[in-house]
Amino acid sequence: AAVGTSTRPTRSRAAPPLRHKSAADAAAEEAAQLSRLDRGAVRSLYHCLLAAGEPLLASATKRGLEQLLDTIRGAGAAGSPGLVRQVAIVLECPLLEDSDHASLVEALSSFLVGVGSWISGKLVAMLADYPRDEMRRLVTVLQQHITLTLYHQQAITRSVEDATKALNIFHAANESSCVLPVSDFYNDAVNNEDFNLKEDFRRWKTPLNHDFSFCTCPYVYDPASKARVLQLENQMTQFNELQGALYRGLLSGSDPLGMCPFLVLKIRRGDHLVQDTLVQIHRAKEQDGLRKPLKVKFVGEEGIDEGGVQKEFFQLLVRELFNPDYGMFTFDDTTRLSWFRASDLNMDVEFELVGILIGLAIYNSHILDFSFPRVLYKRLMGLPVELADLRELQPEVHNNLTKLLEYDAETVDALGLVFQADVEAGFGEVTSVDLIPGGADIAVTAANAAQYVAEYVHHLLERSIERQFGVFREGFLQLCSGTALSWFTPEELELLVCGGRELSLEALEGATLYDDGYDASSRTVRWFWEVAHSLEEARKKRLLFFVTGSDRVPIKGLGHLNPPFVISRMGGDSDRLPTAHTCFNHLLLPAYSSRETLRQRLECALDNAEGFGLM
Numbered sequence: 001a002a003v004g005t006s007t008r009p010t011r012s013r014a015a016p017p018l019r020h021k022s023a024a025d026a027a028a029e030e031a032a033q034l035s036r037l038d039r040g041a042v043r044s045l046y047h048c049l050l051a052a053g054e055p056l057l058a059s060a061t062k063r064g065l066e067q068l069l070d071t072i073r074g075a076g077a078a079g080s081p082g083l084v085r086q087v088a089i090v091l092e093c094p095l096l097e098d099s100d101h102a103s104l105v106e107a108l109s110s111f112l113v114g115v116g117s118w119i120s121g122k123l124v125a126m127l128a129d130y131p132r133d134e135m136r137r138l139v140t141v142l143q144q145h146i147t148l149t150l151y152h153q154q155a156i157t158r159s160v161e162d163a164t165k166a167l168n169i170f171h172a173a174n175e176s177s178c179v180l181p182v183s184d185f186y187n188d189a190v191n192n193e194d195f196n197l198k199e200d201f202r203r204w205k206t207p208l209n210h211d212f213s214f215c216t217c218p219y220v221y222d223p224a225s226k227a228r229v230l231q232l233e234n235q236m237t238q239f240n241e242l243q244g245a246l247y248r249g250l251l252s253g254s255d256p257l258g259m260c261p262f263l264v265l266k267i268r269r270g271d272h273l274v275q276d277t278l279v280q281i282h283r284a285k286e287q288d289g290l291r292k293p294l295k296v297k298f299v300g301e302e303g304i305d306e307g308g309v310q311k312e313f314f315q316l317l318v319r320e321l322f323n324p325d326y327g328m329f330t331f332d333d334t335t336r337l338s339w340f341r342a343s344d345l346n347m348d349v350e351f352e353l354v355g356i357l358i359g360l361a362i363y364n365s366h367i368l369d370f371s372f373p374r375v376l377y378k379r380l381m382g383l384p385v386e387l388a389d390l391r392e393l394q395p396e397v398h399n400n401l402t403k404l405l406e407y408d409a410e411t412v413d414a415l416g417l418v419f420q421a422d423v424e425a426g427f428g429e430v431t432s433v434d435l436i437p438g439g440a441d442i443a444v445t446a447a448n449a450a451q452y453v454a455e456y457v458h459h460l461l462e463r464s465i466e467r468q469f470g471v472f473r474e475g476f477l478q479l480c481s482g483t484a485l486s487w488f489t490p491e492e493l494e495l496l497v498c499g500g501r502e503l504s505l506e507a508l509e510g511a512t513l514y515d516d517g518y519d520a521s522s523r524t525v526r527w528f529w530e531v532a533h534s535l536e537e538a539r540k541k542r543l544l545f546f547v548t549g550s551d552r553v554p555i556k557g558l559g560h561l562n563p564p565f566v567i568s569r570m571g572g573d574s575d576r577l578p579t580a581h582t583c584f585n586h587l588l589l590p591a592y593s594s595r596e597t598l599r600q601r602l603e604c605a606l607d608n609a610e611g612f613g614l615m
Contacts, residue, residue, distance in 0.1 A: 034085050034126060039134075042092045050094065058095060062104050065090050069111045084122045087111075096141045102159075105145045109162035112169055120169060127173035135170065135179050142167045143187055146220075150189040161212045164220060171219045182489055187220040197225060201232045218487035223495050224556040227365075230484040230496075234363050237482070241291045263292040267313060268299045274320050278353055290356065290479055294364045308582030311549030314357070314366055321354055322370050328354070328468075337373050337393060340465040340472075342423060348471045355475025358497055363479045367499035367552040375461055377490035377497075379469065380476060385461045387453060394460070401453045409446035417444035419452060421459055435459055499552035503540055505532055507559035516569040518589075525567060527595040531602060542606045549582030561585050573597070577605040 050058055069090065072083050090108060095101040115123070127135065142163045149160050167185065174180050189195060204215035214220055215229060242261045263284055267276045284290050296313040322338050324331050328350055329338045340351075361368050375389035390398040404412065419439030420432045434440055435455035444452045462469075488496060509529050518525050532543060541551040544558075547565065554561060563584055570579065570588035578601060579588040592598040 034088065037085050037088055039088065039092055042089055043094075046093055058101070061093070062095050062101050065093055065095075065104060066107045069107045073111055073114060083119060084126055087123060088126060091138060097137070097144075099144070099148060102145060102148075105141060105163065106159045109142065109145070109159065109166040112166035113162045123169050124173045124176070127170060128176040130173070130177070130179070132179040135174065135177070136184060139167070139170050139174075139180065139184055142170070143185075146187055147189040150195075156212065164212075164214065164217045167220070168217060182219070182492075183222070185219040186222040190214055190220050191222045191225050197228055198232060201229055205236070215484075218484075221487070223488070223492040224560070226484065226487050226492065227496055227555050229487075230362070230482065231365055233482050233484045234365075237291055238293050242293075261292060262295040263289050264295045264297065265313070266297045266299055269316070273316055274350075274353075277317060278349060281353060281356055282349070285356070285478070290360070291363070294360060308549040308584075310364065310366060311582060314361055314368055315545070315550065317357060318368055318370050321350070321357075332393075335373075335393065335395070337371050339373065339393060340468045342464040342468075348467070351468050351472045352475035355472040356478060357475075359476050359479030362485075362496060367550060367554065368497055369550070369552055370498065372494075372498075374490055374494055377493040379462075380473060381486075381488070381490055381493065383490065385457060387457050389461060390457055397460070401456060404444075404449055405453060407446070407449075412444060412446045412449055415444070417452070418442060419444065419455065421456055423459070423464055433459070433464075495555050499550075499554055500557060501553070502557075503537070503544065503553055504558055505529075505540060507557050508544075508561070508565055511559040511561070511564055513564050513566045514568070515566055518567055518569045522569075524569075524589060524591045524598065527592070527598050528567070528589060528602075530595065531599045539603075539606065543602075546606050547580045547582065547587050548585050575601075577601050577608075579605075 046061075049061060068086060072086055093104070095104055096108070112120075112123070127138075130138075145163045146160050146167075149157055149163075153160075164187075171185055174185075200214050203210040204213035207213075218226065218229075221229065246261075265277065265280050267273060267280075281290070284292075294310055296309045298309065298313075320326065322329050322331070327343070327345060328341060328347055330341050331338050358368065360366075373389070373393040375385055375393065378385060378389065387398065387401060390401070404415075404417075407415075419435045419442045421435055422430055422432050424430055432440070435452070435458075436442065442448075485493075509532075512520075514520060514522070514525065532540070535543060544553075545551040548561065558565075566584070566586045568586065568588050570576070570590045572591050573593040574590050576590055578590070580586065581588070589598075590601075592601065
C-alpha cells in the first residue's frame with residue numbers, strides 16, 4: 001500500500017435512486033421559478049449595463065443572450081425547468097428594440113419557432129399575464145423586424161418567416177388576454193399596396209412548392225388584405241366552376257357556346273323584385289350555379305351590368321327585405337339596428353334568401369346597406385354569445401341585467417322575478433316564455449341570478465330566433481365557407497359585408513382622377529367639390545350612391561375605390577344633368593357657367609338617381 005493510505009477496506013455507499021419528475025412536478029417548478037422573477041429588476045439591470053452606451057458592452061450582452069438562446073434551444077422540446085424564465089429574461093432586453101442588433105431578434109424568433117408545444121403553451125400562458133404596454137412592446141419588436149427586412153431585402157427571408165411565425169405565440173396569448181386590438185398584429189409592409197398579395201396567395205395554394213406564405217399567419221393581414229385574399233379565393237372558385245360547367249357540357253354533348261358562364265338574374269322592379277329573385281336564386285341553387293360570377297338584368301332596361309347594376313339590385317332588394325312591414329326583421333329607431341323578428345310565421349325561404357344575398361355580395365365583392373348588431377357576425381362565425389353582446393341591440397335590457405347581477409340578496413328578492421321572459425311573439429303580441437323548464441315557478445335569487453341572466457341572453461339572442469337564424473346561416477354558408485373567410489373577426493366580417501361607417505369626401509377627393517380636359521384646378525371641378533362638401537350627411541351618401549351605385553364606404557375607405565373615381569368633362573354649359581357610369585365610378589360633368597347652376601343640376605340628378613340606360 002502506498003504511504004499515507006489506509007489498507008482498511010471501505011464500504012461503498014449506494015447512490016440514491018434517480019427520481020424522474022412528473023409533468024405536474026415540472027410544471028409546478030416552472031411556475032414557482034417564474035413567479036419569483038422580478039421583471040422590473042431585470043429591466044433595471046439591463047439599464048445599468050447599457051446606460052453608458054458602451055458599444056462593446058452592448059455587443060457582449062447581445063452575444064451572451066444569443067448564446068443563451070442557442071444553449072437552451074435543445075432543451076425546448078423536452079420542457080427543461082427554468083427555460084420559460086430564461087426566455088422571459090431575454091424578452092426584457094432593450095437591445096431587441098434597436099435595429100442595429102437585429103441578429104438578437106433573429107435568434108429569438110428562430111428559438112420561438114423551434115420550441116415544442118409544451119414550452120410554447122407555457123410561453124402563451126406567461127404572455128397572457130403581461131400588461132398592455134409590455135405586450136405591445138414585444139409585438140412591435142417583431143413587427144418592425146418584419147417590416148424593415150421586407151423593405152430592405154425586398155424578399156421574404158428566413159428571418160421574416162421566423163419572426164412572423166413567432167408572432168403567433170403573442171397572438172395566441174392576446175386571444176386569451178385581449179389586451180391589444182387585433183390591429184396591432186397587422187403588418188404595414190405586408191398590407192402595403194406594393195406587396196405582391198397575389199403571389200403570396202399563389203404560394204399558399206401551392207404548399208408543396210413553397211414552405212411559407214403570410215396566408216398561414218393571417219393575423220398580419222388587415223381587413224382589406226383579407227378581403228383581397230377572399231376575392232382571389234372566390235375568383236379561383238368561380239374559374240373552377242366555369243371550367244367544370246364547360247367540361248360537363250362537353251361530356252353531355254351540349255354546345256359549350258350555348259352555355260352561360262354567369263349567374264344571370266333577370267329581375268322586374270317594384271312588387272316583383274323579391275319574388276323574381278327568390279325563384280331564380282332557388283333555381284340556381286338547385287343547379288349548383290350560385291358560385292358563378294353574377295350578372296343582373298333589369299327587365300325593360302338597356303343597362304349592361306359591369307358591376308353598377310348589381311350594386312343597385314342589392315340596394316333595392318335589401319331595402320325591400322329589411323322593411324319592417326315585410327315581417328322578417330324589426331328595426332329600432334333608437335339604435336338604428338335591424339334584428340330577426342321572433343314569430344311563428346314560416347318564412348324559411350325568405351330568410352335563406354337573405355343569407356344567400358349576403359354570401360352573393362361577399363362572393364362578388366359588393367357591400368350591403370343594412371345595420372345588424374355585431375352579435376350577428378359573432379354567431380355567423382360560430383362564437384358563443386354573452387351579456388355584453390346585448391348592449392348594442394337592447395341597451396336598456398343590458399343595463400337592467402347588469403344591475404341585477406350587482407344587487408344584494410334582499411333587493412333581488414324584492415323584484416319578484418321568476419325564470420320567465422316577456423317577449424314579442426308576433427306583430428305586437430307579447431307572451432311569457434319559460435327560460436328553463438318550470439321557469440314560472442322558480443324564483444330568481446342572488447344565488448341563481450347569474451344563471452337567470454345567461455338564460456335570458458341566450459333566449460333573446462339565440463333560442464327565440466333559432467329557426468330564422470338557422471336557415472339564414474345555411475344560406476350564408478352556401479357561398480361563404482372558404483378558408484379565408486375564417487380569418488375574419490366579427491368586427492372585420494361586419495366591415496366586409498357593410499363597409500365602413502365613416503364617409504370621408506376628403507379621401508375621395510384626394511384620390512380622384514380627371515379626364516377630357518378637367519384637372520384638380522379646373523373651375524367646374526373646384527365648384528363640384530365645394531358643393532359636395534357643403535351637402536348634409538344624408539345627401540353626401542346620396543352623392544356616393546349616384547356616382548358609385550352604393551352609399552357604403554369600401555373596406556379600405558373612399559380613397560381606395562376600385563376602379564378609382566374619375567370626373568370627366570361632358571361639354572360646355574348646358575341644361576343637361578350630371579351623369580354617372582356607376583360600373584366604373586365615373587362622373588360625367590358639364591362645364592356649368594356658375595356654382596349655383598352646378599348645385600341645382602347636381603341636386604336634381606341626386607333626386608332621380610335610380611335606373612339604368614345606355615348613353
